[in-house]
Amino acid sequence: MLFPAAPELFLQRMISAAMETPHLLYALLAAACSHHSRLIKDATPHPKVTCLKYTNMAISNLRETLQDPSQSLKAETVTTAMALCTNDVCNGNMHVWRTHLRGVLRLLAASLRHQRELYSLEDSFLLSLAKWFKTMDIIAALSGLDGECIHDPEDSLLDRGSILGSDSDFIDDICGYSLDLIPYMARISKMVRSQNTSQISADISLIDAPSAQTMNEAEDLETGIASLIDKPISGSSFREGEVFVTELQSTHLAFVHSTLLHLHRRVQQLPIDHVKVRTDIRNILDAIGNIDPKSTANILILWPVFSAGCETTFLSERDMIRERMGIMENFGMGNFTRTRDLLERFWQSKTELRWDEHFARLGLELVLF
Template identity: 35%
Template structure:
């Protein structure tokens, strides 16, 4: 997150016990994973702060003057993120739904409008919610969030045509968010269409033709939009970092996300075979960018979703081993959902028998949130 927002969160947390407790609960679990330490003391401490955060949050949500405050929504998102890292996706979705409702109240009439003119705190909350929301739904064919894109209109500032920089918090340009949302919706539409099939009756053939044309137009539009996003530059604030290599690595990470989005478009929506040049080139480009990241770079913590996508497409055993090594780098930062991602990948490699990965994940009941 941006330094100014980071300071805002710390300042508000120091004055809001439930927010501070939620942050401390997440921190305790993060330290435990970083150390590989499952001590009862750390678990009890995290549980204590978690209970304190939930108790305070309930009181705040019952007070109309506090329910839509920055501190309240921030607490919900901390709890949501904590459940993501713990692999508790059911609890995560409960918190995510709560965050959506509170954001709707906080934004009021602005909820369906461009959000770039909102103050920094609200924009930060929307970014945080949106990135979890997107990655809670894009890998899934049936577990969707109710917002389905209403908060993702985070484009260039009003009245300008200048491209955005790469966002340090999410790892890619915010312009990619609505595109990812659309790809997820189109993939689910394709799946539902196949499931219904000819059971729709005699009018199905005409309906199918119309849907083919609509999807073809959307695929072309989405592909064009993604191709324009490759040129996004690192955030200006990174130019003053103590690690100048991060400036280049931020670009590599962003471009990995764009290639991963193309892979989802080609394989799940357009349904191209894996050996088709388009998905093959997208995968090769992702792997080339992955090789440019230093093993010790903090940028590795951002690439779980594109890395998982590459792993789903990987057939070569050596490449799969390399993907596992890269997953380990994310795990070394205390990112608990890397464990769930690795487990799903290994199951897919062992059991899929050529089945497409999103279909396999649905059939086997894997609910991975790759944030």
């Protein structure tokens, strides 16, 4: 459900590994319990108790496994940690997910180094885990004022070449967008964070006006991001059929134009009615419109949908976003419900603050994953 465009081999490897790895099986069962309770909208304590049981079993078994250095370097161990962390995010456990994601990074980095020392060929499953980590890390960093990537984008271990290999020129089918976009997203996150003051207040002049140097850098970033619009589809993706290709291209475009929107609004601080901002929103909505509302590809585009929703004052566009998010919520993914609630709250506030300033002032945190 999290990665609807992922290759079948990714799913098969994860399920087969779980059959032989208790801590991974427990972690996936915990995630399945959480997902099922959201899917059927069960608010009783029973699913939470069941999820907690499997989570505790996964953590206990994982701790035992980590005592053995040879076991801690396995891809299955990284997968367990990543699944537990993702479940934290989907369940809104904001106070623990960062700690767990840092643990994932340590395990993932150790596994990648070990594998590269022993083998000349990369483990495609391990590289898929790296993409899973990278996309959660960058989206979390862009989900507020104080976001910061847990993995240093300057570290080459998980860079574009390492995790993409021969598929580096194509739209990625794990994340739904070209991973060439990630360095630009990371830079925007860093620039937003550097503009943020240490004091969060109600003052709408919360963020300092961008400097000339920032504006020049933003123009360079804009050119680089726009160059990714026409990223091609890989041959393996083409074999999945025309609908798959159209939706993968559309998720990619939604992310590209959302990145431009964040650059224009949060770095350059252009007004909400600026022609560039309005163009970004229309492009995002056009991309979303090319994805069937009932397609699982919608699971990938929470960040673009929320980004467009926060930056439009047009009722027709808000209604479109409200309708799409309602449909997306029916897939049972946790942050869709929380995100829609916060978006409605933001609209009702009629605040002149940007969404990230508004939520920071209220002490609210959200990961758009």
